[in-house]
Amino acid sequence: MPRNGSGTAIPPSGVNPVSPGTTITSNWANTTVNDTYNELTNSLPRDGQAPMTAPLKIVDGSASVPGLTFNSESASGLYRPSTGTLAFTVSGVEPMRLTSTGRVLIGTTTDDGVNRLQVSGSSALGSLSISSTLAVTGATTLAGLSATTGSFSSTLGVTGATTLGSTLGVTGASSLAGLTATTGSFSSTLGVTGAVTMSSTLNVTGSITSAASTNVSNSGAVDIGYALTKPGVAVAQFGVNTSGSTNGLGVVNNAVYLGVGAGSSSFGLIFTTANTERLRINATGEVGIGRTSAGAKFEVGGDAKSYNPSNTAIGGWATEATGVIDARMGVNNSGGTNIYGAPTSSIFFGSSQGVGLSLTTSAVERLRIDSSGRVGIGRAPTSSLLEVAGSIGALVPNSAADIGVAAVVNAVAAVQFGFNNSGSTNAYGVPTGATYLGNAQGFPLVFTTNSSEKMRITAGGDVGIGIAPGGTSFCNPSLQVRGTSASNAGHLTVIDSAIDSWVSLYSGITAADNPSFMWAATNSLRWGTTTNVGVGGYSEKMRIDGPTGNLGIGTQSIPARLSVLTSSSDAVTTTAWSNKHVTVGPSVGSSTGAALGFGYNTTADQAELMSLSPAVAWKKMSLFAAGIDLCAGSGILTMRLTSGGLIQDSSGNELGFKGIPRTTSGLINGMCFAISAGITISTGLAAGTAVTIYNDSASSVLLTQGSGLTLRQAGTANTGNRTLLARGFATLWCNSTTEYVISGNLT
Structure with missing residues (x-):
């Protein structure tokens, strides 16, 4: 059944089509059936057993009916609005499209032909790297704006109300030729961590809030910096004194400073994070960390940190009231293993005592290492080196690699699971873009619960549920399902998502039962053929009605226990057999035997019962019974053949001569x-x-x-x-x- 250029399957030539009255031969049957099997094999299986061998072609679609969609959400997916354009649609609305020129359009379908990223409407950018001009003309929130190399060689202009919610960072040598904010506020750090030259003015015409310092270069011998004031008083000021002498804040020449301005001698200097005070320097010079008042020059409300510039351990510690060191963190630069068991040139966090190490967040323990070295994540470890209460994930963002977790025995990957993002089939036979669980060796894959094997996949690909597949005395199937006891038989069920239509195959519901094939009582069980599985073209051939149990062949109307729809315009001759008859016996062309045929002759408008030999010649017919009644209409007796060989009329009178x-x-x-x-x-x-x-x-x-x-x-x-x-x-x-x-x- 080869396909033409449009994908339409046609029957093999030479033996098709079959004309009425033509004898069915093995040449026709083998050619047609083998061709059908070949096309079924070449079709894409729904359960994912095989991939496409050529590109998968889909229709262009639209925003409301995308070409590639989802079973449970048909109005969401991908479609092709025009040549060289790929668009995404969600619930029938297009939120984004990509063009062949590399431009991304969000909230708009009109390409300006210039910008790589085009966004219509209010937007939030978590991180943005820019090598040229960034123009924002509407109300915008920039959550992170970073340029790691190069320079801003032109103006960064924000002409609308704008908030920078996090750092504007330039970490390399850069030149800011112009940075202007005409309204709005900078609500967090304007940070420049590398050598930077601002060749023009930073103009702020509205209020400005600065949560950290800003360096401003000036070739003159002046006091350079920023002052935050209330009416007439410099409350806080920071900068660099290059005036040549001590300035008005008491800062000596050539010194960086952050302090309280003149006229504010009673003010202290406070540092905060997360709206909470962390460090304070009061007006008299006392320093407090973690304390809101200081009675000494330096006080710490919590554990302290030590630093030793020599080749010894550097870090911080927490102590008990007895003075015993319970926990310590730092860097071992001593040249050998320290008293905490940390090797040289290593960062460590631990204890010299026989206690466990616990990591917590939100006042809840998240990870524990006990004194024996066992690790528990989400639980306290009991017996294994690693115990996890929850799922484990391995992730390499944006990596073209094989990502996963492996269990290794003697340098051999015994089992591995993950995602193949390498671009080709990996060592486990997994194609790219697929999630997998398996091994590269000839090992079976076994699934267990309650310390008992429940399912196995052999190295050859056979599947056994409740039993090891293969090796039976009667067959070697690819899939076996075995029950656990006489009352819990092997059971395979296929069911729909609504759980109202299903079909089940049992090896026997109880020990005395024969194998059973069952389905939902309210539905009919149907047999049919199709040339395109799951898409359409289904042709029903036989069904069993669920409520009545009646069997119908060639018909969906089943009034009797067995209903066979047959009809033929052929006369009752030795050439009458066709696919419109029901036959019992050897097939046409056999050397011996006779076949019994049933059918309906549409020409004569009558039902027919025939007996032909396989060579299509008339044969005698024998009826075995204690007696035979011939009836017309609704059971009206017209003739009777008794067990004694008498032919009688409806009144019992003997007919004929014998x-x-x-x-x-x-x-x-x-x-x-x-x-x-x-x-x-x-x-x-x-x-x-x-x-x-x-x-x-x-x-x-x-x-x-x-x-x-x-x-x-x-x-x-x-x-x-x-x-x-x-x-x-x-x-x-x-x-x-x-x-x-x-x-x-x-x-």
Whole structure:
């Protein structure tokens, strides 16, 4: 069934199409069936067993009906609005598109033909790296603006109300040719950590809030800096004194300063983070860290930190009231292992005591290392070196690599799971862009619960659920499902998302049950064929109705236990077999046997029952039963064939002519009773019974009238005993069970 250039499958030529009345041959069947199997193999499986072997082509789509979408959200996905443009749509609305020129459009479909990033509407930028002009003309929040190398060689202009929510950082040598904010505020640090030259003015026409220092260069011998004031008083000031002498704040020449201005001698200097005071220098010079008041020159509200410039451990510590060091962190630069077990040239965090190490956030323990070296994440470790209460993830952002977690035994990756982002198939046979769990060795993959194996995938790809796959005495299937006990049989169920339509295969519901195939009682079980799985073109061939259990073949209307839809315009001839008939027996072309055929002749408007040999020649038909009734209409008896071989009408009258069989066993309806001595004729024969009697001897014999019987001689008034002459023949007919009439060679 090769496909044409449009993907349409056509039947193989030479043997198709099949004309009515054509004998089905093995050449046609093998060619057509093999071609069908080939196309099924070449189709894309829904369950992901095989990938596409060529690019996957989808329709262009639209914003409301995207070409690539999702089963549970059909109005979201990807579509192609025009040549060289790829667009995203969410709930039928396009939020973003990409062009072949490398431009990104967000909130707009009109490309200005200039800018790489075009955003329509209010926006928040978490981190932005700029090598040329950044122009923001509307109300904007910049959460992070960074240029790590090069220079801002032109103006960074913000003409609308703007807030910089985090650092504007320039970490390399840069030149800021112009930085202007006409309204709004800089609410956090304007930070420059490298050598920077501002070749023009930083103009702020509104209020400015600065949470950190700003360096301003000036070639003159002046006092350079910023002052924050309240009316007429310099409350706080920072800068560099290059005036040549001590300035008005008491800062000597060539010194950097941050302090309180003149006229504010009672003010202290406070440093805060997260709206909380961290460090204070009061007006008299006392310093407090973690304290709001200081009674000594230096006070710390918490643990302290030590620093030793020699080659010894450097760090901080926390102590008990007894003076024992419980915890310490620092750098071991001693040249050898220190008392905490840390090797030289290493950063350490730990204790010299037999205690565990606990890391917490929000007053909740997150990680613990106990005194034996066991690590617990989300729980206290008990027996394993690493115990995790929750999921484990491995992530390499934006990395074209194989990302995952591996368990290694003797330098061999015994098991690994992760995501292949390498761009090609990895060492585990996993294609790029796929999540995987497996190994590169010839090991099976086993899944267990409650210390018991529940499922296994062998190195050959066979799957066993509740049983190791393969190796059975009767077959070697690729998928086996085995129950756990006689009352819990092997069970495979396919079910829809609404859990109202399902089909199940059981190996036996109880120990005494045979295998069972069941489905939802309210639904019908259907068999059909299709050339395109899951997309359409389904053709139903047979169904079992769920509520009634009736079976229909070729029909969806099933009034009887078995309903077969057959019809043919062929006359009843030896060439009548076609796919419109139901046959029982060997197929056409076999050397022996006969087939029984059923069908409906549309030309004659009649049902037909036929018996043909495989060579398409008439054969006799045998019916086996205790009797056969032929009825017309709604069960009206028209003819009966009895077990004794009699053909009777609807009233029981014998029809037609037939030979009279001989018997010596007594008076039997329709048979000739051969005798050689006298007999007694008794009552009890049914009315209408006809029997012949033959004297098979050379002497006359007496026919005695039995008790309660009236034996009449036909054509006379005589009753009673009669004599049957030698070699004589008599006919006995029963008028009732007690009155018989006899005629023949009698006296």
